Amino acid sequence: xxxxxRIGGPSGKFPATRxxxxxxxxxxxxxxxxxxxxxxxxAYWKPIYKYLRIRxxxxxxxxxxxxxxxxxxLIEKDYLSDFDPAKARLxxxxxxxxxxxxxxxxxxxxxxxxxxxxxxxxxxxxxxxAEFVCARSALTVAASAESFDEYLEREFVRNLFTLAVxxxxxxxxxxxxxxxxxxxxxxxxxxxxxxxxxxAELAQEFGIAVTDVTNHLAFARRxxxxxxxxxxxxxxxxAAEFRRExxxxxxxxxx
Amino acid sequence: xxxxxxxxxxxxxxxGAEPALAGTRYRLIERIASGxxxxxxxxxxxxxxxxxxxxxxxxxxxxxxxxxxLQREAHILASLEHPGIVPVHGAGTLADGRVFYAMKFVxxxxxxxxSERASTLPGRLRIFQRICDTVAFAHTRGVLHRDLKPENIxxxxxxEVLVMxxxxxxxxxxxxxxxxxxxxxxxxxxxxxxLAMDSSRTAPKTAHGAVLGTPGYMAPEQARGDVExxxxxxxxxxxxxxxxxxxxxxxxxxxxxPRALIAIARKAMDANPAARYASASExxxxxxRYLDGLPVLAYPENVFxxxxxxxxxxxxxxxxxxxxxxVRALLIFWFRR
Numbered sequence: 325x326x327x328x329x330r331i332g333g334p335s336g337k338f339p340a341t342r343x344x345x346x347x348x349x350x351x352x353x354x355x356x357x358x359x360x361x362x363x364x365x366x367a368y369w370k371p372i373y374k375y376l377r378i379r380x381x382x383x384x385x386x387x388x389x390x391x392x393x394x395x396x397x398l399i400e401k402d403y404l405s406d407f408d409p410a411k412a413r414l415x416x417x418x419x420x421x422x423x424x425x426x427x428x429x430x431x432x433x434x435x436x437x438x439x440x441x442x443x444x445x446x447x448x449x450x451x452x453x454a455e456f457v458c459a460r461s462a463l464t465v466a467a468s469a470e471s472f473d474e475y476l477e478r479e480f481v482r483n484l485f486t487l488a489v490x491x492x493x494x495x496x497x498x499x500x501x502x503x504x505x506x507x508x509x510x511x512x513x514x515x516x517x518x519x520x521x522x523x524a525e526l527a528q529e530f531g532i533a534v535t536d537v538t539n540h541l542a543f544a545r546r547x548x549x550x551x552x553x554x555x556x557x558x559x560x561x562x563a564a565e566f567r568r569e570x571x572x573x574x575x576x577x578x579x
Numbered sequence: 580x581x582x583x584x585x586x587x588x589x590x591x592x593x594x595g596a597e598p599a600l601a602g603t604r605y606r607l608i609e610r611i612a613s614g615x616x617x618x619x620x621x622x623x624x625x626x627x628x629x630x631x632x633x634x635x636x637x638x639x640x641x642x643x644x645x646x647x648x649l650q651r652e653a654h655i656l657a658s659l660e661h662p663g664i665v666p667v668h669g670a671g672t673l674a675d676g677r678v679f680y681a682m683k684f685v686x687x688x689x690x691x692x693x694s695e696r697a698s699t700l701p702g703r704l705r706i707f708q709r710i711c712d713t714v715a716f717a718h719t720r721g722v723l724h725r726d727l728k729p730e731n732i733x734x735x736x737x738x739e740v741l742v743m744x745x746x747x748x749x750x751x752x753x754x755x756x757x758x759x760x761x762x763x764x765x766x767x768x769x770x771x772x773x774l775a776m777d778s779s780r781t782a783p784k785t786a787h788g789a790v791l792g793t794p795g796y797m798a799p800e801q802a803r804g805d806v807e808x809x810x811x812x813x814x815x816x817x818x819x820x821x822x823x824x825x826x827x828x829x830x831x832x833x834x835x836x837p838r839a840l841i842a843i844a845r846k847a848m849d850a851n852p853a854a855r856y857a858s859a860s861e862x863x864x865x866x867x868r869y870l871d872g873l874p875v876l877a878y879p880e881n882v883f884x885x886x887x888x889x890x891x892x893x894x895x896x897x898x899x900x901x902x903x904x905x906v907r908a909l910l911i912f913w914f915r916r
Contacts, residue, residue: 481588486582486583513590514587515586515587542599545594546674546675548594548595549594549595549675550675553639563641563642566641567638567640570639571637574592574596574637574638575592575593576613
């Protein structure tokens with residue numbers, strides 16, 4: 325019974341704890357700080373952009389400008405130094421910051437093109453806008469802070485999973501396991517309208533055995549989980565916060 | 580793949596949460612419960628063709644604390660072979676790094692839900708006796724449960740009563756282990772099931788000041804975080820709270836609770852540990868005395884109460900004697916007329 329590994333069996337399957345971007349963003353080391361802020365911006369710019377579109381009814385162009393200006397100010401004025409994870413989640417903190425920022429900003433204010441030398445994250449606003457338009461018809465957001473929190477939460481998860489899927493594609497590609505990713509994409513991501521294919525159908529489609537489908541999918545799902553949780557860990561400050569966020573992300577909160 | 584629909588996200592959540600059982604002999608069926616530490620899944624043991632429950636940590640645990648706690652729980656369960664404790668079938672680490680253990684799948688109901696339905700007072704008391712027996716057994720093996728409550732008791736369809744969730748159990752130092760009646764103390768210390776002899780399994784220790792347990796069922800000394808001085812009497816307090824849950828009308832919606840039972844629950848839940856029952860067996864024996872119509876340790880009766888209890892216990896005999904006397908008196912009266 326080789327699966328009944330001894331208690332305390334193989335260790336080190338999980339990667340060592342990645343640095344917390346939220347903590348590192350307050351570092352005195354400019355390089356570390358810049359890298360950390362880059363990670364935070366990557367995780368949050370798209371949810372913020374969509375939030376501005378839906379909560380503040382900003383046009384596409386205005387939402388782009390405000391997103392950029394807000395992120396620039398977040399970095400320049402070091403908003404994150406006021407963040408206390410014991411009091412609120414990072415998403416809620418950022419939403420409140422965005423609300424204050426928009427409320428305090430006159431539309432005619434300087435549309436600064438700041439931060440270019442500080443931040444090196446390409447913001448694909450066209451892609452974000454396409455996603456927003458795609459999803460808007462299905463959105464029924466009530467005008468309350470709670471529902472906007474939920475919206476931001478949903479978009480944060482969507483963005484995090486999107487980034488994790490992209491990472492998984494690169495990970496599989498680099499290891500010559502693109503087939504694994506394609507199976508995962510076909511089985512878990514495909515929304516082409518037809519019903520979800522069976523493992524047997526996938527085996528036929530990819531010209532492999534059903535057991536290979538099972539194994540390849542298990543591999544891809546395992547790596548996806550690992551990558552998504554690694555990215556999530558960057559956005560948390562402590563092990564307890566990470567566990568709480570991870571359980572919410574995976575939908576396994578206590579019943 | 581730039582756009583992930585809500586449906587795709589839901590599938591990814593499921594894919595990310597499901598344990599990677601590929602490569603094991605278990606086949607996932609469904610998640611049946613989630614707790615503070617992890618989730619319990621129903622699975623099929625493909626080798627033996629039976630259903631099992633698998634408890635798994637939900638998320639990576641960088642500190643290793645939760646993994647150690649789950650492993651320790653598996654060790655404790657494996658060491659406590661008793662009809663009131665769920666048997667462990669296997670344990671290990673999955674391919675995705677999550678620690679797990681597989682145990683018997685108990686088809687039944689939690690005590691809090693079970694007791695909402697029917698069940699007579701004597702029936703509930705007999706279940707309580709079984710819980711006391713199980714806890715007393717664990718105490719003789721040097722294990723405190725520390726989170727006894729109705730939600731952690733399972734009742735099966737064939738009368739099984741199982742004490743579950745030993746995740747925050749404490750292993751007592753050998754000198755603190757209670758001795759079952761008739762067994763010398765050194766014999767208990769050397770019993771193969773006595774966990775306190777193996778110091779490697781006591782880790783991770785709960786830090787002094789840490790509060791583990793459930794408010795309402797937790798002894799005052801446990802709520803204070805006085806971890807080092809906790810002993811069996813903390814569990815006896817929790818048993819008293821469970822008894823109260825089972826018999827007190829406000830909680831149960833039953834008829835008036837007999838004073839003797841209230842006294843038993845109060846004695847078990849005394850704020851002073853020294854004033855509680857000395858052992859879970861003693862508490863269970865007091866319940867047995869109540870069920871047999873005998874005086875209980877916790878409730879000194881006055882003469883009227885003693886007569887009332889005596890009358891209740893021998894009700895049938897008293898009715899027969901009285902009937903005989905009445906009939907005889909009538910016959911005497913009839914023949915003398």
